[in-house]
Amino acid sequence: xxxxxxxxxxxxxxxxxxxxxxxxxxxxxxxxxxxxxxxxxxxxxxxxxxxxxxxxxxxxxxxxxxxxxxxxxxxxxxxxxxxxxxxxxxxxxxxxxxxxxxxxxxxxxxxxxxxxxxxxxxxxxxxxxxxxxxxxxxxxxxxxxxxxxxxxxxxxxxxxxxxxxxxxxxxxxxxxxxxxxxxxxxxxxxxxxxxxxxxxxxxxxxxxxxxxxxxxxxxxxxxxxxxxxxxxxxxxxxxxxxxxxxxxxxxxxxxxxxxxxxxxxxxxxxxxxxxxxxxxxxxxxxxxxxxxxxxxxxxxxxxxxxxxxxx
Ligand SMILES: NC(=O)c1ccc[n+]([C@@H]2O[C@H](COP(=O)([O-])OP(=O)(O)OC[C@H]3O[C@@H](n4cnc5c(N)ncnc54)[C@H](O)[C@@H]3O)[C@@H](O)[C@H]2O)c1
Numbered sequence: 001x002x003x004x005x006x007x008x009x010x011x012x013x014x015x016x017x018x019x020x021x022x023x024x025x026x027x028x029x030x031x032x033x034x035x036x037x038x039x040x041x042x043x044x045x046x047x048x049x050x051x052x053x054x055x056x057x058x059x060x061x062x063x064x065x066x067x068x069x070x071x072x073x074x075x076x077x078x079x080x081x082x083x084x085x086x087x088x089x090x091x092x093x094x095x096x097x098x099x100x101x102x103x104x105x106x107x108x109x110x111x112x113x114x115x116x117x118x119x120x121x122x123x124x125x126x127x128x129x130x131x132x133x134x135x136x137x138x139x140x141x142x143x144x145x146x147x148x149x150x151x152x153x154x155x156x157x158x159x160x161x162x163x164x165x166x167x168x169x170x171x172x173x174x175x176x177x178x179x180x181x182x183x184x185x186x187x188x189x190x191x192x193x194x195x196x197x198x199x200x201x202x203x204x205x206x207x208x209x210x211x212x213x214x215x216x217x218x219x220x221x222x223x224x225x226x227x228x229x230x231x232x233x234x235x236x237x238x239x240x241x242x243x244x245x246x247x248x249x250x251x252x253x254x255x256x257x258x259x260x261x262x263x264x265x266x267x268x269x270x271x272x273x274x275x276x277x278x279x280x281x282x283x284x285x286x287x288x289x290x291x292x293x294x295x296x297x298x299x300x301x302x303x304x305x306x307x308x309x310x311x
Contacts, residue, residue: 029237
């Protein structure tokens with residue numbers, strides 16, 4: 001694997017699930033890790049530093065350095081403390097993996113304001129805050145003449161890029177994270193920072209809460225193992241990955257699919273303002289069978305499987 005020796009990484013939500021695997025993989029590749037985790041319930045309630053401390057102990061048992069951080073990533077000042085802790089503890093920051101997340105699934109017609117606000121805050125603001133503070137640090141280093149090779153890896157979701165019924169709050173935040181990735185990549189390229197995002201699928205408390213216990217095969221490759229998501233993170237953090245930015249990777253088992261983002265699309269154009277009747281006639285021709293987004297059926301095409309249809 002590429003060596004990340006000498007690099008310092010922050011992984012948010014690294015106390016369990018996918019984030020824990022990212023933190024362990026980065027440490028195995030040689031990085032020093034700040035293990036952030038609020039220790040909240042799946043719905044984002046409560047706080048407990050035990051999961052973060054346990055992952056720190058696991059990293060230390062690999063012979064690598066790590067510290068725990070219990071800040072809430074949705075708190076802008078907390079995000080600044082997190083970045084500051086990396087710098088105060090280890091003198092530098094090279095990698096930020098924004099991974100912390102919660103779910104409060106509900107059909108749109110019944111969703112409460114709190115369910116909307118909490119999910120948008122942890123995911124969207126929880127990506128903005130740490131990235132904003134890390135980016136200010138990298139800009140400073142770059143302006144001081146350093147050859148910066150900063151890395152931001154965000155966490156979107158198939159729910160955000162394909163759409164998933166019952167997740168208007170979560171999917172909207174995750175689609176926002178995909179857009180945030182593109183804009184941050186555009187802005188930070190000048191400072192030597194790459195920004196990419198993942199749309200993972202793995203067995204964690206998050207998927208088990210939504211779909212029930214997911215079987216773990218005894219003798220064959222476990223495609224749902226959350227450890228399967230980490231190699232793409234290690235690869236993107238390598239110095240050699242400096243030219244890869246602004247991408248969204250669907251990751252499931254052994255499938256790593258570089259997703260296509262919104263593109264310029266199909267142009268309907270005339271030299272003057274459209275007559276609505278003419279436009280409607282052309283659109284009806286374009287969509288003869290009506291329009292209904294594929295949603296999670298895209299999972300199979302992307303190389304994964306829809307847990308919803310798998311039961
Ligand atoms: N598991 C999947 O299949 C899947 C699919 C798509 C996206 N994701 C995304 O992957 C990421 C990791 O999810 P997971 O499945 O490992 O879930 P998880 O619940 O196992 O882990 C999420 C971690 O984030 C922490 N956290 C929650 N709110 C926080 C906050 N405000 N500040 C700091 N830490 C906080 C939790 O304490 C928890 O340890 C999430 O962003 C999730 O939305 C997961």
